[in-house]
Amino acid sequence: MNDMSLTREEREAKLEGMGCKRKRVEDIRFTQGKGNYVDDVKLPGMLHGDFVRSPHAHARVKSINSEKALKVPGVLAVITAETLKTVNLAWMPTLAGDVQMVLADGKVLFQNQEVAFVVATDRYAADDGVAAVEVEYEPLPVLVDPFKALDPDAPLLREDIKDKKDGAHGPRKHHNHIFEWTVGDRELTDAAFNKADVTIKEMISYHRTHPSPLETCQCVCSFDKVKSELTIWGTFQAPHVIRTVVSLIAKLPEQKIHVIAPDIGGGFGNKVGAYPGYICAAVASIVTGKPVKWVEDRIENLTATSFARDYHMTTEIAATKEGKVTGLRVHVLADHGAFDACADPSKWPAGFFNIVTGSYDFPVAYLAVDGIYTNKAPGGVAYRCSFRVTEAAYCIERAMDILAQKLDMDPAELRLKNFVKPEQFPYHSALGWEYDSGDYHTAMRKAMESVKYAELRQEQAAKREAFKRGETREIMGIGVSFFTEIVGAGPSKNCDILGIAMFDSCEIRLHPTGAGIARMGTKSQGQGHETTWAQIIATEIGIPADNIMVEEGNTDTAPYGLGTYGSRSTPVAGAAIAMAARKIKAKAQMIAAYKLEVHEDDLEWDIDGFRVKGLPEKFLGMKDISWIAYNSPPPGMEPGLEAVSYYDPPNMTYPFGAYICVMDIDVDTGVYKVRRFYALDDCGTRINPMIIEGQVHGGLTEAFAIAMGQEIHYDETGNVTTGSFMDFFVPTAVETPKWETDYTVTPSPHHPIGAKGVGESPNVGGVPCFSNAVNDAFSFLGSTHIQMPHDYWRNWKAARELGAVG
């Protein structure tokens, strides 16, 4: 690496550091089918577990008869709540401070709830056993509609806490009430509304959906009776948290639990939580003394583990007649299903929903969230977004459009008028956040120029006239959204999970030859950490990224960290990587000074080594320094070249972006066509532009799916009607629009490398953009708000209700 025949550019290029479109190291194995996912793990004597699930949404379990199942060849055991009670595991704590049944204890509270766990020699026998277990149910009244949950005569769902007046987040108002969470100044906000020129009010729903990664949730648990050690291979976005939680729940010493998250086939929030399958497989392994594998099927995944959203947001904005916003008031009815298993930092029952003031300078705001129980699956995970941030972004971005419509203003103009100004950063929002940096006006204007926004509006006006004259049956919508994300949970003063502070970590060890290994507390599920983390190190310490092996996911070897979700990896672990690298660099500088016989201050960093200031030929590269560090360190210095950093960020980071969508809708069929989608993202410093672009494409595709039809839908008896990929909308390459990406760069001032995180921004900004496009298309017919999802038939219904279809 110290080859002085190379130019500076060549030396720089050889590192493949930050800013480089480095090709992914993961792809060598993935393109050859050599990934190692949980279901690829096979252990000698391994058994398989499978669940008996409830067909009812709410029922008393009268009896469970395992007799026939136990006679099925290959079936070894049928575990029920009664079995689990013997080890005190019939219920488990949730991340949100509630408790959840592992297996039905007396009753079931949602369709496909886990009732019994059949353990057999292979997955075929296990399935046969499931079919043979006889369960007698007595159906109970079902509560599906969240707006009826708090009715006085609403069915009592949670008998276990019926007398509990206080939940984990304060008083409960009703037997189906979980918490009320309020933020902001109610009186000042009310006052702003009282004197407002203009107000709007709309109930904006964000329907229930599901992250549905292509690989479902699964695990292999292996208990070694001799050593009393439990090893779990699992689809875990946060392996360390799983280990700690298992230790606390199962009362096993933490060092005797080994959690390994191998390659993960997508997560999107689905794989943060702890599910009954993990507990049952662990118990089954302890009971049988053999490894037990549990693999969810797709129907189970969609209907039982970790839904997302289901927020019903009554939103009010106060403004002057010139269009300056003066107040925001939001009430959220949050449907959490049968147990509060929301995967948020523990003190935040509604996640970071208080980012709902968005990118706008609201002087006052007030937010109240009521969490309630219904007969639906538990969850409430951050599906490709930070905690409840996509709900918040949808809420404010839809509401701003509704305000623009009321004021007869262009929605982009209204946004420009109300943006937080560049000079206001760091900006303190009315609901308590400190936005680190931003330049919203530049981003919005760049987006508008790129798509020729003014021309699009002219075209739309002409098309509307043509529609009114009966010359076309197509209407055109232009969706605008401008989002501010809040990611990087988080400062330990704000964020913990069950008391575990949400820092993250990195350990770098350079070997004598100038290569090394880096381990983190994060866990990639497709984000490409093995590629990008090495790029940060390459730039920081001048070792080529190809010479750094990145390893994550094994709790025995990785430093403790909180995992990957909520776009926290780059803001938190990315910072830890830079800080660990800088510790190594500091030691390297001492070594270089000694060898070059100068004072440390006389050295300057030059791409891949240290140079004596003013003496360009006196240079010592990192490769040589690595050798020296082990074999001839300066007197008194410990050998070796490694460092660990645990990074507790001073603040969150606040990525932002401006998205514009152009859509045409055939009113006769409701069929839409996305003509154009432009996404400008500002995620601060860009580590790997290729990966950023890929993240944006993927997030937009998920946003498109959610806005246009992807839904976990329950009928009135609590049956899931969208429980497979036939009905749960996952678009193919044919339906998926083409994406145009763009960017600005506003580094985070508090992050060591200025990076903010990007993976989830496109989902946060994308959903309101699509929905605003649909709503914008219909607005001239007199509508103010049409609820998502905007699938064909609902578009047609909207057109018909607006008189556009005979």
Next chain:
Amino acid sequence: MIPGPFDYHRPDSVADAIKLLAELGDEARPLAGGHSLIPMMKLRLATPDHLVDLAGIGALKGIVRDGDRIVIGAMITQHELLASETIASAVPILRETALLIADPQVRYRGTIGGNVANGDPGNDMPALMLTLGAEYTLEGPSGSRTVAASEFYQGAYFTAIEPGEILTSVSIPVLPAGHGYAYEKLKRKIGDYATAAAAVVLTMAGGKVATCSIGLTNLAETALLADDAAAAVIGTTLDDASLKKAAEAARAIMSPAGDGRGPPEYRKHVGGIMVERALKRAAAVAR
């Protein structure tokens, strides 16, 4: 998602298959491409004790022109239909429809016999067969018989096939040169069944519709032949009023279920629109 146990049989002649089905009785099912049956078995909604795989029967393969008819073996896959020159030239609507079925992988396995025989109202081929005036050959213990597609469908998954019979071929009259055709299918995404679909075959003479037949997919318990709708456009230039009349006549016989594709009123509404659009496009390609 594991099927229940069964015994597997792979006869190499139709006669053997029929003999096996007769011997094995009610708990035996013939297996064609399996892309309807196997998913049902994985959900244990179907639990046959025996599967009689028809894949080894060479006689069920083949696309031949037999005078004024095209005869297609039941085990011809959608992919083979798409690759057939005979089909492309003589029954181009069959090609157009096959392309709209499911996805590439499913089209490699899914057969025309399976598609028409299992009586799933969501399948695309039954409506097309009604439109084309196709006949099915059924072979069973008491010999061979021919049933018109129009007599075949009796209810959802309920057809004229008697226990022990196998649908062995589909016979389609060759369409006149210059006929117009279109299959208009509205679906939520690739891989979905139709929200509503309409097949049209017509001939034009002097700018007017001379003959016409219209079939409807997934708009009732079975595929439908929309005779009144077809009658409404014969002799017309397919002016707007006639198109509307045809759509209304078609809607009058639709009785779709409400599901994730939309409520019944939506599916009927777009069903009529599919009829109008198919008529227009068919007329445009007619000579």
Next chain:
Amino acid sequence: MAQAKKTQVSMTVNGQPVEGLVEPRTLLIHFIRENLQLTGPHIGCETTHCGACTIDMNGMSVKSCTVFAVQAEGAEITTIEGIANPDGTLSALQEGFRMMHGLQCGFCTPGMITRAHRLLQENPNPTEDEIRFGIAGNLCRCTGYQNIVRAIQYAAAKLNGTEFKEAAE
């Protein structure tokens, strides 16, 4: 429920003759993954929608979760493990997926590449629309398909000996 007899099956997988004793109900994907230990093809949906289990069977792309192993008796099968060049280097498609960032979590990738392999055999120079239509039986939750399309275009160009120009970011 009758307890079915096990059946001997034999086929050729990635050029190697293989055999095994299976229950008739054994799905081909399980035979490949469990008996043959070829874990490249994955299981994503089990309802014939996602295509993660796609293999090549007798020159056709097949979702192996919807085929019984007994139906593959005598078949010629290629899985992702058999797609690389004979010398072990990445095939044009595998290289294209890497160069164009056509994968993220990698779970759909084996099925996607195996499907694209057959698509390019049948249509060596597909348009973008033909590619999108041709891979519509394979779901990807990560990439949004745009870079998968580019990856297949890259491979087509390489196999045709023409130049692939990467679209500007």
